[in-house]
Amino acid sequence: MALKKRTIRTIPQERTPVEELDPAERATNFLEVNCGYKLEEALRESERCLMCADEPCVRGCPVSIDIPSFIKKIGEKNFHGAYDVITNTNLLPAVCGRVCPQENQCEGVCTVADSLEPVAIGRLERFVGDMAIREGWSNIPYIEPSGFKVGIVGSGPAGMACAADMAKAGCDVTVYEAFHEAGGVLKYGIPDFRLPNSTVDAELAKLIELGIKFECNTLVGRLFTIEEMIQEMGFHAVFIGTGAGYPSFMGIPGESLNGVLSANELLTRCNLMHGRDPEHYDTPLPPSKNVAVIGAGNTAMDALRVSLRLGAGNVHCIYRRSHAEAPARAEEIHHAEEEGIQFHWLTNPVEILDDGKNNVRGMRCIRMELGEPDESGRRRPVVVPGSEFEFEADLVVYAIGTNANPILGQTSGLKLNKWGYIATDENLATSIAGVFAGGDIVTGAATVIEAMGAGRKAARGMKAWLGLRDTEESCLGEPAPFEDRLLGLDPAEHDFALVRLPRSAASSSNAS
Amino acid sequence: MAMPGTGSNYEILTREDFSDVTYLLEVRHPRMARAAKPGQFVIVMSHAEGERIPLTIADFDRDKGTITLVIQAVGKTTREMQRDCLAGTHLHALVGPMGIPSHIGEAKKVLCVGGGLGVAPVFPQARGFKEAGAYVIGVVGFRNRDLVFWEDKFGAVCDELIVCTDDGSAGVKGNVTEGMRQAIEKHPDIDECIAIGPPVMMKFAAETTRPHGIKTMVSLNPVMVDGTGMCGGCRVKLDSGIKFACVDGPDFNGHEVDFDDLMSRLGRYREVEQKATARFEESCHMREEFVAASAQEASKD
Ligand SMILES: Cc1cc2nc3c(=O)[nH]c(=O)nc-3n(C[C@H](O)[C@H](O)[C@H](O)COP(=O)(O)OP(=O)(O)OC[C@H]3O[C@@H](n4cnc5c(N)ncnc54)[C@H](O)[C@@H]3O)c2cc1C
Ligand SMILES: Cc1cc2nc3c(=O)[nH]c(=O)nc-3n(C[C@H](O)[C@H](O)[C@H](O)COP(=O)(O)OP(=O)(O)OC[C@H]3O[C@@H](n4cnc5c(N)ncnc54)[C@H](O)[C@@H]3O)c2cc1C
Ligand code: SF4
Ligand code: FES
Numbered sequence: 023m024a025l026k027k028r029t030i031r032t033i034p035q036e037r038t039p040v041e042e043l044d045p046a047e048r049a050t051n052f053l054e055v056n057c058g059y060k061l062e063e064a065l066r067e068s069e070r071c072l073m074c075a076d077e078p079c080v081r082g083c084p085v086s087i088d089i090p091s092f093i094k095k096i097g098e099k100n101f102h103g104a105y106d107v108i109t110n111t112n113l114l115p116a117v118c119g120r121v122c123p124q125e126n127q128c129e130g131v132c133t134v135a136d137s138l139e140p141v142a143i144g145r146l147e148r149f150v151g152d153m154a155i156r157e158g159w160s161n162i163p164y165i166e167p168s169g170f171k172v173g174i175v176g177s178g179p180a181g182m183a184c185a186a187d188m189a190k191a192g193c194d195v196t197v198y199e200a201f202h203e204a205g206g207v208l209k210y211g212i213p214d215f216r217l218p219n220s221t222v223d224a225e226l227a228k229l230i231e232l233g234i235k236f237e238c239n240t241l242v243g244r245l246f247t248i249e250e251m252i253q254e255m256g257f258h259a260v261f262i263g264t265g266a267g268y269p270s271f272m273g274i275p276g277e278s279l280n281g282v283l284s285a286n287e288l289l290t291r292c293n294l295m296h297g298r299d300p301e302h303y304d305t306p307l308p309p310s311k312n313v314a315v316i317g318a319g320n321t322a323m324d325a326l327r328v329s330l331r332l333g334a335g336n337v338h339c340i341y342r343r344s345h346a347e348a349p350a351r352a353e354e355i356h357h358a359e360e361e362g363i364q365f366h367w368l369t370n371p372v373e374i375l376d377d378g379k380n381n382v383r384g385m386r387c388i389r390m391e392l393g394e395p396d397e398s399g400r401r402r403p404v405v406v407p408g409s410e411f412e413f414e415a416d417l418v419v420y421a422i423g424t425n426a427n428p429i430l431g432q433t434s435g436l437k438l439n440k441w442g443y444i445a446t447d448e449n450l451a452t453s454i455a456g457v458f459a460g461g462d463i464v465t466g467a468a469t470v471i472e473a474m475g476a477g478r479k480a481a482r483g484m485k486a487w488l489g490l491r492d493t494e495e496s497c498l499g500e501p502a503p504f505e506d507r508l509l510g511l512d513p514a515e516h517d518f519a520l521v522r523l524p525r526s527a528a529s530s531s532n533a534s
Numbered sequence: 535m536a537m538p539g540t541g542s543n544y545e546i547l548t549r550e551d552f553s554d555v556t557y558l559l560e561v562r563h564p565r566m567a568r569a570a571k572p573g574q575f576v577i578v579m580s581h582a583e584g585e586r587i588p589l590t591i592a593d594f595d596r597d598k599g600t601i602t603l604v605i606q607a608v609g610k611t612t613r614e615m616q617r618d619c620l621a622g623t624h625l626h627a628l629v630g631p632m633g634i635p636s637h638i639g640e641a642k643k644v645l646c647v648g649g650g651l652g653v654a655p656v657f658p659q660a661r662g663f664k665e666a667g668a669y670v671i672g673v674v675g676f677r678n679r680d681l682v683f684w685e686d687k688f689g690a691v692c693d694e695l696i697v698c699t700d701d702g703s704a705g706v707k708g709n710v711t712e713g714m715r716q717a718i719e720k721h722p723d724i725d726e727c728i729a730i731g732p733p734v735m736m737k738f739a740a741e742t743t744r745p746h747g748i749k750t751m752v753s754l755n756p757v758m759v760d761g762t763g764m765c766g767g768c769r770v771k772l773d774s775g776i777k778f779a780c781v782d783g784p785d786f787n788g789h790e791v792d793f794d795d796l797m798s799r800l801g802r803y804r805e806v807e808q809k810a811t812a813r814f815e816e817s818c819h820m821r822e823e824f825v826a827a828s829a830q831e832a833s834k835d
Pocket of ligand 1: 121122123175176177178179180181198199200201204205206207208211212240241242243263264265266289320321322324351427429430460461462463467468469470471473762
């Protein structure tokens with residue numbers, strides 16, 4: 023098909039809008055806000071891509087998804103082909119299409135954005151990911167067992183990605199998770215109205231199809247150590263993806279009052295433990311009418327919007343910098359605003375006020391203004407003298423970041439960096455031979471796509487260390503035509519040892 | 535989809551009732567029995583809709599591959615477990631051993647104090663000290679003689695044991711601090727004290743040893759969720775700052791702990807918990823009525 027060269031003037035000028043639930047209505051439930059593109063919408067949006075030769079979007083993507091190529095396949099209605107292109111580099115399109123900060127990545131550098139709104143790359147990615155889940159697609163090649171046993175600690179995106187790559191390379195992979203369910207932050211942190219747990223479960227089911235075993239309720243470091251995994255349990259290599267943790271508090275007066283908690287605690291109680299459904303689940307949530315959340319990252323947005331859905335009348339966001347510096351995804355801030363969250367930019371908490379019975383009565387804050395840029399390039403907020411004010415609150419939620427989780431440092435000889443995160447070299451190898459690490463436990467709190475990228479990078483390092491051929495590119499864009507195939511195999515595939523699990527095994531593990 | 539790894543793996547082998555509120559569960563988990571050390575705890579979910587609750591590992595048997603939990607029925611979850619966790623049933627989730635193990639140091643003479651249910655968690659430490667060659671003085675306290683448990687088991691790892699009851703129905707009349715005073719008077723050379731029990735008891739135990747300068751370790755029991763340092767729900771206030779009991783503890787120097795803060799924070803979900811307990815009792819009550827009614831029906835036939 024000869025495609026007429028598209029130009030910025032010939033493409034649909036408006037970014038295709040996506041259906042969203044009505045703000046007033048959705049603020050009372052946990053249904054997903056963004057309904058995703060329908061077929062015609064995805065096709066229309068795919069026409070907005072200019073297929074740039076220099077591919078700025080690919081460079082903007084932390085895992086270099088071949089974006090124009092998958093968008094082209096959507097345009098050709100070759101959706102499975104689009105899925106193949108994405109999953110060459112991104113294991114979790116349905117997840118990343120929903121939660122990546124696209125405006126700082128691919129969409130932020132999209133050529134179209136020079137004069138119009140950028141191509142909605144994230145929505146298109148999600149469209150393909152959701153279709154794959156609906157249609158039951160998964161790229162499960164035939165796996166020649168390599169005889170190596172690989173242990174993965176932590177089942178967040180970093181662990182999932184590393185597990186998948188190592189399973190595809192023929193390793194016998196076991197994932198250990200401390201919680202009673204796998205998925206990491208995707209499960210316990212990010213709420214259903216943004217990323218339904220059923221989507222995470224669908225992605226996990228694909229890993230099980232790859233032959234990966236999950237052992238939940240396993241606190242590595244305490245039940246057995248990293249050293250024991252290598253020396254006694256027969257693992258040839260281990261990947262650590264235990265995530266960040268250890269939420270920070272500020273040290274202002276009133277922090278130990280009842281009604282002060284971390285966003286992680288609120289979200290875990292609500293999401294993983296289903297505290298939002300007290301009729302059926304036992305984990306309590308603090309009752310609250312007026313909530314103040316400190317911070318303006320994704321975690322803060324989730325805590326704000328969860329509080330609203332749990333029935334709070336007034337929900338305040340307290341952030342010491344301005345809107346422009348807020349680290350959350352633009353879409354989340356926009357949705358939070360639509361839902362009626364009250365934003366207090368350039369405001370810093372000074373004290374949490376006591377009702378005399380150890381409960382929170384309110385908060386005292388002070389106004390800030392932006393001063394000189396600091397080392398991160400963001401303008402440093404400085405106090406406006408005499409601008410203190412108080413407001414009413416009965417729940418204060420901290421979402422101001424996390425520190426390194428100490429458990430593996432306490433229980434192994436792993437070298438840590440000066441902030442307590444696990445120290446690695448450029449291939450993500452740690453100080454213990456055969457042990458790799460990646461994701462938030464190496465970088466500090468970051469993003470899903472970066473954690474996933476780290477898991478894959480570590481898998482590459484691990485394969486090199488084990489002496490395995492790199493099986494990364496399991497499917498090239500265009501499968502070879504029949505006459506070019508060798509015994510039915512595509513000679514262009516890097517790896518002939520690609521996996522095809524016996525269907526019976528795959529379906530029985532699927533059913534469990 | 536139920537993820538693998540959860541459910542039905544953790545069989546309860548033995549169940550023993552010490553009183554109408556205190557019961558013991560011996561659970562099969564060979565790997566944990568091997569890893570467990572004194573002072574550590576587990577997090578349990580009795581069923582898929584349940585809460586995650588922390589419980590101290592009161593004993594472990596490496597040969598049998600079991601760990602022992604001693605539980606006091608205080609609210610919805612622990613009462614429901616009292617009803618449902620019988621020998622042969624399974625726990626939905628069991629994770630651990632969590633927390634930094636107690637430091638069984640060089641101390642030559644130690645005072646091991648257990649208040650009420652606290653007798654169970656202090657037992658493995660007393661045994662650890664005994665095995666390390668220390669002279670162990672045990673002080674255990676209960677409200678009355680009916681609630682006394684593990685007197686023999688505990689006594690077997692102590693060189694001396696003082697039992698106290700609030701009403702004097704067994705041993706010394708008074709609470710554990712009375713027993714502690716007697717022990718300290720008799721043994722001015724005690725190097726270390728371990729005190730575990732309700733927060734208010736640990737507070738007074740720490741006050742009892744403070745004037746004598748005896749190092750006193752307590753095991754704190756704040757509300758927990760994950761037990762992995764991720765939520766901060768378990769944070770406690772020490773002189774040196776905020777710590778997370780699940781990963782920095784649960785043992786801390788009792789002379790540094792702000793017990794009032796701990797006690798106040800333990801009540802933070804009280805309102806919701808009380809409602810849950812009331813609902814649970816209501817449902818038990820209804821069940822009993824139902825059972826009684828069906829029995830009546832049956833007897834009519
Ligand atoms: C509320 C919230 C919202 C977010 N929103 C976004 C977003 O919109 N977009 C985005 O890109 N990023 C977002 N992030 C960040 C993103 O989720 C993380 O960067 C990413 O999940 C990190 O992945 P990970 O695999 O390193 O760790 P995690 O996802 O944290 O997973 C680590 C897993 O390891 C387990 N574990 C820990 N210690 C042990 C142990 N000793 N033994 C066994 N298992 C262990 C943990 O229980 C956990 O399940 C958000 C984070 C939070 C908290
Ligand atoms: C490290 C640690 C070790 C523990 N060891 C034991 C033990 O060996 N045996 C035992 O019987 N109990 C132990 N506990 C306390 C036990 O976890 C609580 O009694 C239990 O969670 C109460 O749940 P519930 O639903 O039955 O009661 P609820 O109705 O929820 O609460 C009753 C009271 O128990 C306290 N409580 C509630 N939830 C928690 C929680 N998650 N953590 C701590 N306290 C809570 C509160 O003060 C509350 O007012 C321990 C707690 C910790 C932190
Ligand atoms: S930069 Fe934008 S227009 Fe260019 S190829 Fe990428 S998505 Fe298409
Ligand atoms: S229980 Fe969550 S941090 Fe300790």
